[in-house]
Amino acid sequence: MPQEGTAQLVQNLPRAHDPNLIVGTEGFSDAGVYRLRDDLLIVQSLDFFPPLVDDPFVFGQIAAANSLSDVYAMGAQPTTAMNIVAFPDDQLDLDILAEILRGGGERVSQAGAVVVGGHSVRDAEIKYGLSVTGVVHPQDLLTNQRAQPGDALILTKALGTGFVTTAFKSERCPDETLAAACASMAELNAAGRDAARELKANAATDVTGFGLAGHAGEMAEASGVTAVLEVHRLPILPGAAALAQQGNRNRACRSNRKFAEPRIRFEGQPDELLSEFLFDPQTSGGLLISVPQKRAEQLVARARSGGAVAACIVGAILAREAERLVIRP
Secondary structure (H helix, E strand, O other): OOHHHHHHHHHOOOOOOOOOEEEOOHHHOOOEEEEEEOOEEEEEEEEEEOOOOOOHHHHHHHHHHHHHHHHHHOOOEEEEEEEEEEOOOOOOOHHHHHHHHHHHHHHHHHOOOEEEEEEEEOOOOOEEEEEEEEEEOHHHOOOOOOOOOOEEEEEOOOEOHHHHHHHHHOOOOOHHHHHHHHHHHHOOOHHHHHHHHHOOOOEEEEOOOOHHHHHHHHHHHHHOEEEEEEHHHOOEOOOHHHHHHOOOOOHHHHHHHHHHHHHEEEOOOOOHHHHHOOOOOOOOOOEEEEEEHHHHHHHHHHHHHOOOOOOEEEEEEEEOOOOOEEEEO
């Protein structure tokens, strides 16, 4: 669903009035948070989607990593997961589903969590994902609502998965480019979570279908600030720029730009091709972390040492201006 439709739908949902509900549907949050004890919060999220690649095991890994990402974005540790499956068992061999579940289970195990069950339905199209529950101490909870002027913005994964998967569907994607994108999408966001917690980040979110500009804009709106993104700093997946140059854009890329642009001020002349990566919808993208500038380089180094090798500073947070986002060269 386009970002404007999702935002309107969520904002019109009835509000829960439970004092233990710490984070609900407000503020474009990545997951719900509920207080069990004064020292224990549970974090809950759900996500699933159709295959982006042909290999069922790799698809399972990517879908699971994507589902786990919302819990990591809240600073939490995933504990349990439940499979969500739509599968045409009357048309395809169940061995395909077994491989999808094996890939998902491998990522859940890598995250230190356990699969406790799930639910399946017959459908004409394969869909797979997880409902994930995590835990976090209140002092370690991260949201997208506390970015502060003077913070640096750090992104922990390279951009371009939308361009790559679109090209792959049209049989225009080199094998090595697809392999790099799959490795990135299957990568867990644990390293970014750990770095954000250790370096006392103010806010975090994960970058997925609304693109970097969309999710940075949500953070800015929820925090009452303006976010600055610097195009020359953006980390790009190997081979993705060539695919973008060839026009491998999907519908979500166009709708993300249409929704975000009225809230953006462009300064100078940002590179047109690189600017497209601001709106490219990501699957299992990295964390966008807002941290005081004095600790930004430490956070980048910590994330990279943990395996998030593409982590880098991509912008900053300003006091609220007329626009939600500022894009600079």
